[in-house]
Amino acid sequence: MQTHMKSPTTFTVNGRTIRVEIEPHKTLLDVLRDDLDLTGTKCGCETGECGACTVLLDGKAVLSCLTLAVTADGKNIVTIEGLSEGEALHPLQSAFIEHGAIQCGYCTPGMILSANSLLNDNPNPTPEEIKKALSGNLCRCTGYQKVIEAVEDAAKRIRRM
Amino acid sequence: MYYTRILKPFNLLMPQTIDEAISILAKYGNKAKILAGGTDLLVKMRQRVLTPGCVVSVNKIKGLNAIDGDPKGELRIGAATTMRSIESSRVVQDYYTVLHEAVCQIGTAQVRNMATIGGNLCNASPAADTAPPLISLGAEIKIVSAPGNRETTRLIPIEGFFAGPGKTILQSDEMLTEIRLKPIAKGTGCAFLKIGRLGVDISKVSAAACIRIVDGVCKVARISLGAVAPTPIRAKKAEITLEGKKICEDIVAEAGDAGAEEIRPVKDMRSTADYRREVSKVIVRRVIIRACQRAGVDV
Numbered sequence A: 001m002q003t004h005m006k007s008p009t010t011f012t013v014n015g016r017t018i019r020v021e022i023e024p025h026k027t028l029l030d031v032l033r034d035d036l037d038l039t040g041t042k043c044g045c046e047t048g049e050c051g052a053c054t055v056l057l058d059g060k061a062v063l064s065c066l067t068l069a070v071t072a073d074g075k076n077i078v079t080i081e082g083l084s085e086g087e088a089l090h091p092l093q094s095a096f097i098e099h100g101a102i103q104c105g106y107c108t109p110g111m112i113l114s115a116n117s118l119l120n121d122n123p124n125p126t127p128e129e130i131k132k133a134l135s136g137n138l139c140r141c142t143g144y145q146k147v148i149e150a151v152e153d154a155a156k157r158i159r160r161m
Numbered sequence B: 001m002y003y004t005r006i007l008k009p010f011n012l013l014m015p016q017t018i019d020e021a022i023s024i025l026a027k028y029g030n031k032a033k034i035l036a037g038g039t040d041l042l043v044k045m046r047q048r049v050l051t052p053g054c055v056v057s058v059n060k061i062k063g064l065n066a067i068d069g070d071p072k073g074e075l076r077i078g079a080a081t082t083m084r085s086i087e088s089s090r091v092v093q094d095y096y097t098v099l100h101e102a103v104c105q106i107g108t109a110q111v112r113n114m115a116t117i118g119g120n121l122c123n124a125s126p127a128a129d130t131a132p133p134l135i136s137l138g139a140e141i142k143i144v145s146a147p148g149n150r151e152t153t154r155l156i157p158i159e160g161f162f163a164g165p166g167k168t169i170l171q172s173d174e175m176l177t178e179i180r181l182k183p184i185a186k187g188t189g190c191a192f193l194k195i196g197r198l199g200v201d202i203s204k205v206s207a208a209a210c211i212r213i214v215d216g217v218c219k220v221a222r223i224s225l226g227a228v229a230p231t232p233i234r235a236k237k238a239e240i241t242l243e244g245k246k247i248c249e250d251i252v253a254e255a256g257d258a259g260a261e262e263i264r265p266v267k268d269m270r271s272t273a274d275y276r277r278e279v280s281k282v283i284v285r286r287v288i289i290r291a292c293q294r295a296g297v298d299v
């Protein structure tokens, strides 16, 4: 059996088309961090529980630790590095900083991408809806309250844009 | 528990059609594993519980992730449909509320974006949250295999699909392609409830009920429980307690007790057997009350 066979895979990462040869057993998390140097995406539990590895795949928040990279062929991936425009932070990023929703920052990329996915579908979420959307992102520092406030505030800013 | 970062290398195949997929399964037999959302399979592969030589991704198969048909005839849900798509389906929300309620409570937003209904059923956890709703709805599933010694397509009631924890009746060359739902008869109400440590957790006890009431009398009751036996089960004693009776508080409480008699709970890290037995009574009663309310009868 032809195991280990590298497959040519093409996907878009943060707007750039990328062609890579990937071994089938590599996860999207492995490829983003190790092959593409996009280390903003974090590795926490690798069993689907913590959300640190969250990225957007065709606009939806998914866990890169449980996605085989080859299966992302033809898809559009957004990581935390793709959210800001040059030096200009995304409203979610600014709101997280201003509300003190970041402490150590390990959970933040995943939190922000989950929140971004929520706001794409629902520009005016209630605190309950925010909690539900972020229930797959664990944070050991902030106690979550400031995160929820930051997302509410970012939603307001985006609605005004 | 044994756990490692790196997955053991395997051959990955991405068939474009169901025919291609089943011929791969016929060739590789039990060395092959289907990959849908990966939220169960990849975790088990990391833990080395499973080390398939060949992984068959069904993500590129067109139509396998669609909801079609209609609730007046037959609704078909493709095996690779994500929880998220089912959660957003108007038809499921309006007609098959019991399934809608279950999928909304599965895992986290990211898990629901990835996890499929076929993966949930084929993984065959006793706690699989889509099983009790589908059993209560009397759903059928379509199983296909490559031409050989068996029928290449069979339709079976979902109830007969589970064989034990992690086990189904699927042979290694078969795949699940579709879930079929019948129309809901007039006067029917349905509901799903689950108890977990947190909302997003795997169920400790779950229950689904579909109840048809005509002039205050229960005509048909279908009640199913999850996480309280080696497979999801039908609570037939609870059903018999209700059928033909006028719906009232006493009869519903009796049905709750009858339901709890049927469970064969295990003791695991999530709860003790006694806890599951006590909670089953309450949750069966509550799910019946909610289903009756939706059928227009307050208890």
Ligand SMILES: Cc1cc2nc3c(=O)[nH]c(=O)nc-3n(C[C@H](O)[C@H](O)[C@H](O)COP(=O)(O)OP(=O)(O)OC[C@H]3O[C@@H](n4cnc5c(N)ncnc54)[C@H](O)[C@@H]3O)c2cc1C
Pocket: A047, A048, A049, B033, B034, B035, B036, B037, B038, B039, B040, B041, B042, B043, B058, B079, B080, B105, B106, B107, B108, B111, B114, B115, B116, B117, B118, B119, B120, B121, B122, B123, B127, B128, B129, B130, B170, B174, B175, B176, B177, B200, B201, B202, B203
């Ligand atoms: C953080 C977390 C929370 C979770 N919470 C819940 C929860 O609340 N409730 C719940 O029920 N589950 C929960 N799960 C478990 C899991 O997400 C679900 O069981 C999910 O539906 C599995 O689907 P999948 O598409 O990811 O399956 P996969 O992992 O791709 O596959 C699962 C199994 O089914 C087989 N398979 C898949 N599709 C087919 C097919 N068409 N034909 C034949 N075999 C097939 C695979 O070979 C594999 O053995 C959770 C998981 C995680 C990681």
Ligand code: FES
Pocket: A042, A043, A044, A045, A046, A047, A048, A049, A050, A051, A052, A053, A054, A063, A064, A065, A066
């Ligand atoms: S690293 Fe993916 S969910 Fe924790």
Ligand code: FES
Pocket: A101, A102, A103, A104, A105, A106, A107, A108, A138, A139, A140, A141, A142
């Ligand atoms: S800020 Fe440290 S884990 Fe969330």
